[in-house]
Amino acid sequence: MHEFAVASDAHAQLIPITPEVQAAVAALGVTDGAVLVHVPHTTAAVTVNEGADPDVAADLLRRFDALVPWRDPADSHDEGNSAAHFKSSLVGCSSVLPVVGGKLALGTWQAVFFCEFDGPRRRRVQVFAVRDKAG
């Protein structure tokens, strides 16, 4: 397993982590197969989306805030961050990504993002080898 840290600096944020995941693929020695990118947190997530235009991530975060508002008087969880927990389950705390020839095999416009839903915080991302032909 290979782990790296991500420091968010906003309450909700999409942070591109494709280079860090690619470095983990190399460190794990995966050549063909897949890796599991896992976030060991319950108010964060991992997603794959368009990486070329940062406006996409901004629109996504704003639309998500509108859909799942931070405050809800009916919430019972003490910490007041149930919205972040809900978003985490809607996006998912992990993603399985294909690897071909030692490289992440993503589409032209795809990038991997760490999703912060209750920041700013220091977070961790873990990458696990799921399969390697040589394994």
Next chain:
Amino acid sequence: MHEFAVASDAHAQLIPITPEVQAAVAALGVTDGAVLVHVPHTTAAVTVNEGADPDVAADLLRRFDALVPWRDPADSHDEGNSAAHFKSSLVGCSSVLPVVGGKLALGTWQAVFFCEFDGPRRRRVQVFAVRDKAG
């Protein structure tokens, strides 16, 4: 593959299944790699979220009902449970979980939940070995 049953007793419910999944990991003999937790149903799901405070699950279910109301006059599906099908696709019917040293490698606050969206029913959860170094 290892299978276990879950009996929901409410219309919508998050049922913690971490111990059952951990037992499946042991039964499958997975030591390092990952397992696929799969729900063979179309009105249920699997998620990983905070397991310490049950209020989180309660808030998540209530917010989900508000976002995806059960009744929608425009629904055409005969059984009237399109809301449950929609929730299932938003959360996802499976989750890939990391295993290290024979144990589920989850974060401190993470627990695995079976998500019932059209209960009460008797349901099944299936666990598959995805990779084992020894395999």
Next chain:
Amino acid sequence: MHEFAVASDAHAQLIPITPEVQAAVAALGVTDGAVLVHVPHTTAAVTVNEGADPDVAADLLRRFDALVPWRDPADSHDEGNSAAHFKSSLVGCSSVLPVVGGKLALGTWQAVFFCEFDGPRRRRVQVFAVRDKAG
């Protein structure tokens, strides 16, 4: 890796692809384990849901459009398809499916769907072997 094309003919569409994924499982020679179904696009997704009654997919698409409207004056992304990107992250661009005895091990009512959120377009679906006992 095995790839096939999908041609959507509507703006939003759920296209059943279980037979194509099953053919990929055979072509890859996976007998026991799992496959990763990956869509290399950022305005599309993969989901597993009820395949018997097409009304389910229709209800799901209509409800999704109501929840995530196409037009949002606050969107900043030039292409105007931020709704499609958001839907893609909510459903997810990939799915890991179990394989037993060379066959996709899905539930009775489960089918695999390519989700088009910004069509019509010609799209690609990629299937990767994640694990094979014989591997």
